[in-house]
Amino acid sequence: MTMTDPTEWKVVGKSILRVDGLDKVTGNTVYGSDFSLPGMLTGKILRSPYPHARIVSIDTSAAQALPGVRAVLTGADTSGTTFGFQGVISKQLADKMPLERDKVRFIGDEVAAVAADDEHTALTAIDLIEVEYEELPAVFDPFAAREPGAPVIHDGVDGNVVDIFDYGSGDVDGALAAADVVVSGEFYSSPVHPVAMETHQALADWDAAGRLTMYASTQMPFQLRTHLSHVLGLTEGDVKIAKMPTGGGFGGRMEMHPLDPIAALLAKQTGRPVRIQYSRAEEFLATRFRHPIHMKMTLGAKADGTMTAFDLDMLLDSGAYVAQASGVARVGSKNAMTLYRVANTRVHSEVAYTNNPYASAYRGYGNPQVNFAHEVLVTELAEKLGIDEIELRIQNGNKPNTESYFGQLIGSCEYEQVLRKGRELSNWDEIHGKKQRNGSKVRGLGVASCINVGGGARDQGDSDSSGCVLIMQDDGSVTVNTGGQEIGSGGSTVFAQIVAEELGVSIDRIHLEQSDTDLMPWDIGAHAQRNVFCAGNAVLTAARETKQVLIEEICRQLECAAEDVSIHGSNVYIAGMSDPQATIPEIARGAHFRPGGQLIWGKGFYDPPTIKTDPKGYGNQSAAYSFGAQFAEVEVDVETGHVDVVRLVGTNDVGVAINPAGVEGQIEGGALQGIGQATTELMHIENGELLNSMMHNYGVPTALDAPPILAHIVESSEPTGPFGAKGVGEATIVPTCAAVTNAVYDAIGVRITELPLSPERILDAIDAQGEPA
Amino acid sequence: MKTNSISLSVNGEDHTLDVQGNETLLDTVRHALFLTGAKMSCEEGRCGSCTLLVDGNAVASCIVLTSDLDGASVTTIEGLQVGGKLHPVQEAFLEATGLQCGYCTPGMVMSCVSILDKDPTASEEQVRTKLSGNICRCTGYVKILDAVRLVQQGHQGHQGQEARS
Numbered sequence: 001m002t003m004t005d006p007t008e009w010k011v012v013g014k015s016i017l018r019v020d021g022l023d024k025v026t027g028n029t030v031y032g033s034d035f036s037l038p039g040m041l042t043g044k045i046l047r048s049p050y051p052h053a054r055i056v057s058i059d060t061s062a063a064q065a066l067p068g069v070r071a072v073l074t075g076a077d078t079s080g081t082t083f084g085f086q087g088v089i090s091k092q093l094a095d096k097m098p099l100e101r102d103k104v105r106f107i108g109d110e111v112a113a114v115a116a117d118d119e120h121t122a123l124t125a126i127d128l129i130e131v132e133y134e135e136l137p138a139v140f141d142p143f144a145a146r147e148p149g150a151p152v153i154h155d156g157v158d159g160n161v162v163d164i165f166d167y168g169s170g171d172v173d174g175a176l177a178a179a180d181v182v183v184s185g186e187f188y189s190s191p192v193h194p195v196a197m198e199t200h201q202a203l204a205d206w207d208a209a210g211r212l213t214m215y216a217s218t219q220m221p222f223q224l225r226t227h228l229s230h231v232l233g234l235t236e237g238d239v240k241i242a243k244m245p246t247g248g249g250f251g252g253r254m255e256m257h258p259l260d261p262i263a264a265l266l267a268k269q270t271g272r273p274v275r276i277q278y279s280r281a282e283e284f285l286a287t288r289f290r291h292p293i294h295m296k297m298t299l300g301a302k303a304d305g306t307m308t309a310f311d312l313d314m315l316l317d318s319g320a321y322v323a324q325a326s327g328v329a330r331v332g333s334k335n336a337m338t339l340y341r342v343a344n345t346r347v348h349s350e351v352a353y354t355n356n357p358y359a360s361a362y363r364g365y366g367n368p369q370v371n372f373a374h375e376v377l378v379t380e381l382a383e384k385l386g387i388d389e390i391e392l393r394i395q396n397g398n399k400p401n402t403e404s405y406f407g408q409l410i411g412s413c414e415y416e417q418v419l420r421k422g423r424e425l426s427n428w429d430e431i432h433g434k435k436q437r438n439g440s441k442v443r444g445l446g447v448a449s450c451i452n453v454g455g456g457a458r459d460q461g462d463s464d465s466s467g468c469v470l471i472m473q474d475d476g477s478v479t480v481n482t483g484g485q486e487i488g489s490g491g492s493t494v495f496a497q498i499v500a501e502e503l504g505v506s507i508d509r510i511h512l513e514q515s516d517t518d519l520m521p522w523d524i525g526a527h528a529q530r531n532v533f534c535a536g537n538a539v540l541t542a543a544r545e546t547k548q549v550l551i552e553e554i555c556r557q558l559e560c561a562a563e564d565v566s567i568h569g570s571n572v573y574i575a576g577m578s579d580p581q582a583t584i585p586e587i588a589r590g591a592h593f594r595p596g597g598q599l600i601w602g603k604g605f606y607d608p609p610t611i612k613t614d615p616k617g618y619g620n621q622s623a624a625y626s627f628g629a630q631f632a633e634v635e636v637d638v639e640t641g642h643v644d645v646v647r648l649v650g651t652n653d654v655g656v657a658i659n660p661a662g663v664e665g666q667i668e669g670g671a672l673q674g675i676g677q678a679t680t681e682l683m684h685i686e687n688g689e690l691l692n693s694m695m696h697n698y699g700v701p702t703a704l705d706a707p708p709i710l711a712h713i714v715e716s717s718e719p720t721g722p723f724g725a726k727g728v729g730e731a732t733i734v735p736t737c738a739a740v741t742n743a744v745y746d747a748i749g750v751r752i753t754e755l756p757l758s759p760e761r762i763l764d765a766i767d768a769q770g771e772p773a
Numbered sequence: 774m775k776t777n778s779i780s781l782s783v784n785g786e787d788h789t790l791d792v793q794g795n796e797t798l799l800d801t802v803r804h805a806l807f808l809t810g811a812k813m814s815c816e817e818g819r820c821g822s823c824t825l826l827v828d829g830n831a832v833a834s835c836i837v838l839t840s841d842l843d844g845a846s847v848t849t850i851e852g853l854q855v856g857g858k859l860h861p862v863q864e865a866f867l868e869a870t871g872l873q874c875g876y877c878t879p880g881m882v883m884s885c886v887s888i889l890d891k892d893p894t895a896s897e898e899q900v901r902t903k904l905s906g907n908i909c910r911c912t913g914y915v916k917i918l919d920a921v922r923l924v925q926q927g928h929q930g931h932q933g934q935e936a937r938s
Contacts, residue, residue, distance in 0.1 A: 015870070017867055017868070017870070018867070018870060018872070020875065021866075021867045021870070021872065022867065023875075024872050024875030024878050025859070025863040025866045025867055025872065025875075025878060025882060026810070026850065026851070026853075026854065026859070026863065027808075027809070027810020027811070027849070027850035027851050027878075027879040028810070029875055030809065031812075031876065033812070033813065034803075034809035034812075194910075195910055196874075196876075196910060197812070197814045197820065197822055197874065197876040197877050197908065197909075197910055198812070198814065198874070198876045199813075199814065245875070246874060247812070247814075247874050247875070247876030248874045248876060248910050248911065249874075250910070279816060280814065280815050280816050280817070487874065488873040488874025488875065488876075488911055489873060489911075490873065661870040661916070662870065664870075664915075664916075665870055665873055665911070665912055665913075665915075665916060668912060668913035668914075668915040668916065669873065669910075669911045669912050669913045670913075671913055672912075672913035672914070673910070673913075694815070694817060694819070695814075695815035695817065695819040695820050695908065696815075696817060696819045700908050700910065702904070702905040702906075702907075702908060702914075703900075703901040703902075703904040703905050703907070703909075703914040703917070703918070704901045704902055704904075704905035705905075706901075706913055706914045706915075708915075709913050709915050711915070
């Protein structure tokens, strides 16, 4: 994209108020959970109490007979078609049914569903359904699941390994043998949940002709349409997804969940609209979360600090179904392989089924897990080399306008600056290594850094596209109809800023429309921090086309040449005349009402110039890359084992920050989610049972737990991005766990390799090392 | 189920309501009065998304039974504006970008109103403690605390849409 002069920007680069802010502070925003239809019924799902069992029989007669019950469904009432977010990649990855027919694979698996007049009746009816199960041996440990003789969870997947790949280049064994320093460790990243504040909901309604409308809280309406139509035996034209404002995405709303087709089937059967709203306990148990990953990593370097070898063997516990595990493993690997320029790289990854609840996408998508192992080991490597760890990172990190060993075209890159600014802002040289002690509390400061795709991510199927249509209305206001989704991260405000800057229309005359899949131009969806970049580029293209049509219309109405037209505010000027000759509203109205009139509009469809990663990990899957670092300052209480993050500095290269306050919000929010994962959050799953499925016992950080977070934007200008922007939403959570873990090491000299950094784990580690430093 | 007839003032308007014994205040405002600003999220009074003011006190309306509130006065987010003008706390949340997805925002705003009503000069530590019953998953609380500070500084609100970078 060609760029205008940044010094002349009036709207881009400014922290304008969020365009959705007024409705949100007044309670006017109607989320999916707030919306209802006349005659709407309540749907509820019966879930398996066993981690692995054959369904012998289901007796629904008592539930059917209960007054107020309108429909009862079991797997027998479904088509038996399986679905899976990555089923387009391989049929084996489509392994889930809306309601399981033959067997259940985790405690919480969907078995039957009811629709009733009210919630109480629906819950009563669920209790009246009698299911006879034949319990099967279950396996909860992914290593045990791979052993010969382990229970087979999915027919045809012997050994329970559903996905396996090997990435790499060069000669890792040779490089390790020749290395001056080798560090190695085994790491475990624990399961954590996005905990969006709005629980999942689905509202389904069929019209008389048999067309389905879903009022959905989704990050990817067009993907939901595809998956839903597939599993219902329809085509996309038979389904309309009405996009509702969303109470938190974080990746958890990328894929279709079983409740979507279940609501649709209940609505079909009853002829009435049906809403299923998950309880908080169901949200924890039956929606997706971050994969637990076991990692064994080895790094090698020469004495001068040159990293020469990267070796990773990892095993993901997918849980009962695969969902996006194969993508998560690949994305996590690729990011770790390319955070530094290392000539010899080897990754072996396996994804195993177990009878645990099943994981999938969550902000960062594999990158946070692998980064945890990687950046903790890099700190150890620096120590063994006797090189300042920040300098070691800079020495080996990516540089602008280079190509990585895996074919990634690194354009803008301020990796060095995110580390240097963070060093300064975190007071690194005053705090790090000083082990300042206050009673039983010891202070430490740790760092970690990351790379993340910042210009789209061609990882889901073959598309990374976004569409936009702009229409100028009679009064000169502009409707921006974009497939790019607002999931809370501020995309709609950025889209409005792009249009305002390009068209010269004021923000309050721009209206964002994210209506439904009939009207929105196609878009792959909001994931992989691609919204501002890809959808933003589509919006920019549409704005440019609109401007061209507008100027043609001005020329027609004012009988002048295009090169003589200039627009300031809403006034139209012609060269050589000092007074405005018309206003934009006059031109817009004139375009519609003159004989032979025309629509002033423009379209944009953007697909970045990228390719999918190949089977060895090679390929430029993003048009730009985003870089970040975090510096976590902790106090470790060596008597109680409590780790308190007392301050965090987050620095991110985001390209041009179109809305700096919005970018800061991403850094601050991502960092606190990361701190939660590092310290307090954990899904306690024992023998397949989730033991803490409520807000009070899960461990989301509150305002009291949260430290001051200093968000610092390191700007670059990315030539492929809209006004130079890159993505930022994911990179802000990626390095947090490693930064906190490294800070704990700095404080007390114990290197924790399993998350979270709970008091028990800290005390055990201190005990194992003898007296603390 | 047995119902009780109670009087409730909501946002200055008097209502006589027949409520079931197990009906929560959140159910009443959302389903009987169609005030959907307050949100259901945790269902156990832990996250604050449902926070309303009852006789001036912030309460988690998902664990308060409406039948216990005969004669009470309730304020919801919809009742905060006076004469079409935003409450200073609402202004400050907008100005400070103290929101992202916005789902916790109505409850967060109501809690901040209560905190500042009771102690306009509360320290940041006191505000953090009192806000710890309201969970936000998007913001890291940084800009929410900025919003509280803006109110404390007597900020009069943002006029129009000019940039503030």
